[in-house]
Amino acid sequence: MGEPLVRIEGVGLDLRGRRVLERVDLDLETGETLALLGPNGAGKSSLMRLVAGRLRPDAGSVRVAGADPFREGDARRAIGWVPQEIALYPKLTVSENLGIFGQLAGVHRRDRKAAVEAALDMADLADVARRPVGILSGGYRRRVNIAASLMNRPRLVLLDEPTSGVDLAARAAIHAVLDRLKAAGTAILIATHDFGEAERLASQVAFLAQGRIVRAGRLADLLAQLRTGAPERELGLTVPADDSAEAVLRRAGFAPTEPGGVLWRSVERGGLDGAALLGRLRAQGVPVAEVRVRAPRLEALYLDALRPRGIADHDGARASTPLRAGAAG
Incomplete structure (x- = not known):
C-alpha cells in the first residue's frame, strides 16, 4: 500500500x-x-x-x-x-x-x-x-x-x-x-x-x-467497540444542579453537557438501571426529572477519551448541537 x-x-x-x-x-x-x-x-x-x-x-x-x-x-x-x-x-x-x-x-x-x-x-x-x-x-x-x-x-x-x-x-x-x-x-x-x-x-x-x-x-x-458494552445514560434535571447535587452526580459518573445546564451524561457506563438510578439520585437531593438510556454515540467516545487523563470538560454537548460556539482551538 x-x-x-x-x-x-x-x-x-x-x-x-x-x-x-x-x-x-x-x-x-x-x-x-x-x-x-x-x-x-x-x-x-x-x-x-x-x-x-x-x-x-x-x-x-x-x-x-x-x-x-x-x-x-x-x-x-x-x-x-x-x-x-x-x-x-x-x-x-x-x-x-x-x-x-x-x-x-x-x-x-x-x-x-x-x-x-x-x-x-x-x-x-x-x-x-x-x-x-x-x-x-x-x-x-x-x-x-x-x-x-x-x-x-x-x-x-x-x-x-x-x-x-x-x-x-x-x-x-x-x-x-x-x-x-x-x-x-x-x-x-x-x-x-x-x-x-x-x-x-x-x-x-x-x-x-x-x-x-x-x-x-x-x-x-x-x-462498534463502544456499543458492545452497556448503554449510556442521560439525565434531565428540573433545575441546574447546585454544588451538593453536582458532587453527587460526578461521584455517580456523570458530566454536564454544558456549564450550568440541566442535561448530564454518563462517562462511566453500566451500574444501576434507569429506575433505580432515578430513585437513588432523588434520595440524595438531585433534582432529576428523567433518566434516558440509549446506545452510545460519538460524544460518549469523546468523554471517555478525555476523562482518564483528568482533563476537565466543560464543552460537552448533545449530539447535533455544537460543543461551544466560537473559534476552534
Whole structure:
C-alpha cells in the first residue's frame, strides 16, 4: 500500500512560548474524511494550519502528497483551505470572487472560466453566480467560501468549523457539498465542535486534548467497540444542579453537557438501571426529572477519551448541537 495523502509524524509545535501540539501522529487517505474534535484550545486549528503550510512544526514532519506544505508550493497547490472566517469580497459577485481566487491560486487565465464553472457546480451556486456576495445569506457565503478553495481542484480540503452560525437548511446544503467532494475522491480534514456533524461526515475521527491525540481511528470501528458494552445514560434535571447535587452526580459518573445546564451524561457506563438510578439520585437531593438510556454515540467516545487523563470538560454537548460556539482551538 502506498503512502497516505496526508502523513503527520511526531509533530510538535510551540506558539508564543507555549507548547500547543505534542507528538501528534495522523494519516489521511485520498477520499477519506477525518474530523478533529476537542475542547477549545486543544490545538485543532493549529494542526490545520500546519497541514495547510501556514506554520512550520518545531518537531516531526507534515507531508501532503509526499511533500512539505510549508516549503513546497506543489504541496500547497494540492490543498484547499477554508478558514472559519468568511474571506470574500462583498461587493463583487460570486463568480467574480471565484475568478480572483482562481488567479491567486495560479489558475491560468485560459482555464479560469472552466474552473469557476466547476466550483459553482460543486458548491451548487449557479443560481447566485451573478449576485454580490454581500447580499447573500450566511449559509450561501459559507458555500462560496468553500467554492473559493476549490479553484485549483485540490486533492485535500481543510475546513475549520464550516457550519458555524448557519441554520439547519444551510448546514444541510454545506454537508451536500462535502459529500460531493468526497465522492469525487477529495480528502477532507474538518475541525468541528459538532458531534452530529462529525458522525454525519467523517469516516475517521481524532480527539485532541492539551495538544495531544488522545484517541483516533475509524468512526465505525470505535462506535462498534463502544456499543458492545452497556448503554449510556442521560439525565434531565428540573433545575441546574447546585454544588451538593453536582458532587453527587460526578461521584455517580456523570458530566454536564454544558456549564450550568440541566442535561448530564454518563462517562462511566453500566451500574444501576434507569429506575433505580432515578430513585437513588432523588434520595440524595438531585433534582432529576428523567433518566434516558440509549446506545452510545460519538460524544460518549469523546468523554471517555478525555476523562482518564483528568482533563476537565466543560464543552460537552448533545449530539447535533455544537460543543461551544466560537473559534476552534
